Amino acid sequence: MSSRRDFIKISALGVGSTTVLASAARFGFGSPLEDILGLPKDEFPSFKRYPTYCEVCFWKCAGWTHVDMDGRIRKITGNIEDPQCNGRLCPRGTGGVGMYNDKDRLKKPLIRVSRNGEQTYREASWDEALDLVAGKMKTLAKKYGPESMALFNHGSSGHYFTHLLNAFGSGNIAAPSYAQCRGPREVGFETTFGDSVGSPEVTDIRDTRCLVLIGSHIGENMHNGQVQEMSDAIDKGAVIITVDPRLSTAASKSKFWLPIKPATDIALLLSWIHVLIYDNLYNKAYVEKYTEGFSQLKDHVKDMTPEWAYGITTIAPDVIRATAREMADAAPSVIVHPGRHVTWYGDDVQRSRAIAILNALLGSWGQRGGFFFREGFKLPDYPCPSYPTPSWSWKETLNGRYPLAKMAVTNAFVESSIPETGKEHIIRGWIVSGTNLTIAMPLKESLMRAVQSLELLVVVDTMPMEITGFADVVFPECTYLERYDDLRDSPHREPTIALRMPAAEPSYETKPAWWIARQLGLKLGLDAWFNYKDYKEVLDWQLRQVGSSLEEMEKVGVKRLKRTKGPLYIGEGEDYSFRTPSGKIQLWSKELADAGFDAIPSYTPHPEPPDGYYRLIYGRAPMHTFSRTANNPNLVALMPENSVWVNPKVAKLWGLIKDQKVWLKNQDGVISTFPIKVRITERIRWDSVYMVHGFGHHHKPLTNAYGRGVNDTEMITRVMTDPVMGGTGMRGNFITFIKEDPRKEAIS
Amino acid sequence: MRYAMAIDTRKCVGCSDCVVACQTENDVPIGFCRDWVSETVDGSYPNTVIELRSERCNHCEYAPCVRCCPTHASHYEEGGIVVVTHHKCIGCGACIQSCPYEARYSHPEGWVDKCTFCIHRVRKGEQPACAAVCPTKCICFGDLEDPNSEVTNVLKNRKYKVLAPEAGTRPQIFYLV
Known part of the structure; x- marks a missing residue:
């Protein structure tokens, strides 16, 4: 947290207690800046700026890249016109320059070769590397069909490879952001309101009177717009209620912090529902007009009293009642936040449903200070032929499981890539773009088996992430500051479009993803789908269809547009039809019942840590985006490694001291590759430990990140998969401490 | 002012x-910083409270660093901004020793460096980089002698404290609590 330079021991006493007025000689009003800042006059910085939107996380804040007269990228600032950031980037966005300056970047295409029986990489020309990949893809298509190629992606570059694979004849496109992150939330809200929460979330935090966070740590997850709005809400006196076994930053700013026993959230949510219904606190007009299934819900929660929940959650009944009342008082300007990374215990769709139902009872969906209706601006697609229809697609990889999955499930792709599983539909080749699967996904064993089975693995990245070490071919991508990309058109309160343009030429031999995908397309004979030479042509064409141009966007960066598809909120007494089969909010879900799942959520106990073990909880730090920033020199300077948070009682029991390095061992005997520093803090429950995700890199080319801290997903070998949509619940792993280097014995 | x-x-x-933001605005070398965040934790679980503070040079009214500087490199600019004239600084480090806030560091190129309140921006009427970037808008910068400034008003209406008041330096960074 504290990002001090090397500490210099000084004594504050040296100042003396008597104050002496500074002599007039110490005043130098109006000194030339050149003197004060130590710059020769002719080198006083004068910057040119280019519009961009950020690629350090998915929030995609629009900003300006400032370049000095030598063409050096000096800083990135927010675009004041962008409602997603209001001119203020977060630390990662501000630190995006580090992504560009990182000396460890991938520089040239790499091809795996065997040399004297050892596998290594050799540098190759773009032409050779592209030829190799295209040739291999053709062979796979001939042998197994084009469907045998799959894409794992995250971020802006994914679109070009999606387009490539779709044109090639495969619909196997997956992103860890679904089954490892927010998928359950979307299904939970879709089955209730007929609409997803989306990204950026449709939470009207700015105007809320009560914000309820269930394990969501806004402020540590630095999703810019939400953090800004939470700050506005604090200013306006909104009540914040945080449910978290850890005193998160958000919890520390809350009127109520409920230090819940982990894995019991559904019990708390159901008891809140009970109080709202049985204490007559729910929003009756809203419930009567817009929902169905209320009587079933009422019966279902009859016995789920705060007293019942107390025994499960350790939250006192009067606190449950008081917080329920706070919510009801604020309704409908209340948000029980859906969270973002919600793949915890394998019943995550049901937990998300409970959150959605709570919001429905409070009447907050479609209300000011609750949830608003988003609107985006649909840019026309650049003309190209329609895609061929694949003979099978991601749905087939599910083998009849996860009936409500709306997107491909990464873990199902991994299983389908292991031929020995005897599956009918086997994936033989992967393109991995912008996601470091080895750190992003749990279940390393099956991931490694899949990786070993593949006939082709292509990785596109800016950094030598762990996953590049398994690739047959590595394509070095330039950073977002060196390329054009698709226009950002993410929907929110008002439609906007934002442009990303290069502020510098691509460094080394790196190339933009659109170029890489296009070259592969041309080599695969898919010319008709890549009917442009430069992506600028696509952007300009799209913009001209809607009355703008690339030239205009290069000047402004962001364009705000008027809403045309209706208001932000439901009008008073309006006959609003939700996008559910019946047009009503589903308190009792037919869709879930028909698929064989609980129509109303229930609480099920989850495994608890054995003696001497602690539940592993992980989360985010505001200055990092997973492994994407773990090597960024500017951000590493702020937080070079993660630590394991341990309650002082536990530390005493184990004789742990501050900053001591320990190895972690999980319930399955897996020992962490590296040790991790102990942080002894009253901010964490005694039955849990906490660490920030994205550290513990074991790939030596990442010189700033190598060996720093522990990779939490390495410790996650037990996954509770959500039967509804395939989400990988990762909070059921327990760790213990090893104080001596466990590898010492092996070495000696 | x-x-x-x-x-x-x-x-x-x-x-x-x-x-x-300070680092990129002021070209502060990586590994050093002019501002930083500190966290204090009090109480025991679950009655725990934390305070987070963005800290930097306090631009003290009675700045010990200015007083002790043998070359007058450390001096006050208009509005009480304490700055170091690089070419006058001999890097002796007396100021570093005298500062109760540990706000100064030795720049690898030989002079002593610290927060300038982004004087180059302030003279143009802009906010310091840290205040301009803060996503929570928790940093309010302005002129205390202007009765209508936001900083004057916020200090009139909110409880606040300063760090190390016992040092008697009259610091000008106020923490709203």
């Missing part, structure tokens, strides 16, 4: 954006 900052600890999330 009396420049000051009021920093709202109720809103600060400790993200350190102020640190990175």
Whole structure:
């Protein structure tokens, strides 16, 4: 947290207690800046700026890249016109320059070769590397069909490879952001309101009177717009209620912090529902007009009293009642936040449903200070032929499981890539773009088996992430500051479009993803789908269809547009039809019942840590985006490694001291590759430990990140998969401490 | 004119954006910083409270660093901004020793460096980089002698404290609590 330079021991006493007025000689009003800042006059910085939107996380804040007269990228600032950031980037966005300056970047295409029986990489020309990949893809298509190629992606570059694979004849496109992150939330809200929460979330935090966070740590997850709005809400006196076994930053700013026993959230949510219904606190007009299934819900929660929940959650009944009342008082300007990374215990769709139902009872969906209706601006697609229809697609990889999955499930792709599983539909080749699967996904064993089975693995990245070490071919991508990309058109309160343009030429031999995908397309004979030479042509064409141009966007960066598809909120007494089969909010879900799942959520106990073990909880730090920033020199300077948070009682029991390095061992005997520093803090429950995700890199080319801290997903070998949509619940792993280097014995 | 900052600890999330923004704005070498975030934790679980603070040079009214500087490199600019004239600084480090806030460091190129309140921006009427970037808008910068400035008003209406008041330096960074 504290990002001090090397500490210099000084004594504050040296100042003396008597104050002496500074002599007039110490005043130098109006000194030339050149003197004060130590710059020769002719080198006083004068910057040119280019519009961009950020690629350090998915929030995609629009900003300006400032370049000095030598063409050096000096800083990135927010675009004041962008409602997603209001001119203020977060630390990662501000630190995006580090992504560009990182000396460890991938520089040239790499091809795996065997040399004297050892596998290594050799540098190759773009032409050779592209030829190799295209040739291999053709062979796979001939042998197994084009469907045998799959894409794992995250971020802006994914679109070009999606387009490539779709044109090639495969619909196997997956992103860890679904089954490892927010998928359950979307299904939970879709089955209730007929609409997803989306990204950026449709939470009207700015105007809320009560914000309820269930394990969501806004402020540590630095999703810019939400953090800004939470700050506005604090200013306006909104009540914040945080449910978290850890005193998160958000919890520390809350009127109520409920230090819940982990894995019991559904019990708390159901008891809140009970109080709202049985204490007559729910929003009756809203419930009567817009929902169905209320009587079933009422019966279902009859016995789920705060007293019942107390025994499960350790939250006192009067606190449950008081917080329920706070919510009801604020309704409908209340948000029980859906969270973002919600793949915890394998019943995550049901937990998300409970959150959605709570919001429905409070009447907050479609209300000011609750949830608003988003609107985006649909840019026309650049003309190209329609895609061929694949003979099978991601749905087939599910083998009849996860009936409500709306997107491909990464873990199902991994299983389908292991031929020995005897599956009918086997994936033989992967393109991995912008996601470091080895750190992003749990279940390393099956991931490694899949990786070993593949006939082709292509990785596109800016950094030598762990996953590049398994690739047959590595394509070095330039950073977002060196390329054009698709226009950002993410929907929110008002439609906007934002442009990303290069502020510098691509460094080394790196190339933009659109170029890489296009070259592969041309080599695969898919010319008709890549009917442009430069992506600028696509952007300009799209913009001209809607009355703008690339030239205009290069000047402004962001364009705000008027809403045309209706208001932000439901009008008073309006006959609003939700996008559910019946047009009503589903308190009792037919869709879930028909698929064989609980129509109303229930609480099920989850495994608890054995003696001497602690539940592993992980989360985010505001200055990092997973492994994407773990090597960024500017951000590493702020937080070079993660630590394991341990309650002082536990530390005493184990004789742990501050900053001591320990190895972690999980319930399955897996020992962490590296040790991790102990942080002894009253901010964490005694039955849990906490660490920030994205550290513990074991790939030596990442010189700033190598060996720093522990990779939490390495410790996650037990996954509770959500039967509804395939989400990988990762909070059921327990760790213990090893104080001596466990590898010492092996070495000696 | 009396420049000051009021920093709202109720809103600060400790993200350190102020640190990175300062770094890129002022070309602070990596590994050093002119501002930083500190966290204090009090109480025991679950009655725990934390305070997050973005800290930097306090631009003290009675700045010991200015007083002890043998070459007058450290001096006051208009509005009480304490700055170091690089070419006058001999890097002796007396100021570093004298500062109760540990706000100064030796720049690898030989002079002593610290927060300038982004004087180059302030003279153009802009906010310091840290205040301009803060996602929670918890840093309020302005002129205390202007009765209508936001910083004057916020200090009139909110409880606040300063760090190390016992040092008697009259610091100009105020923490709203």
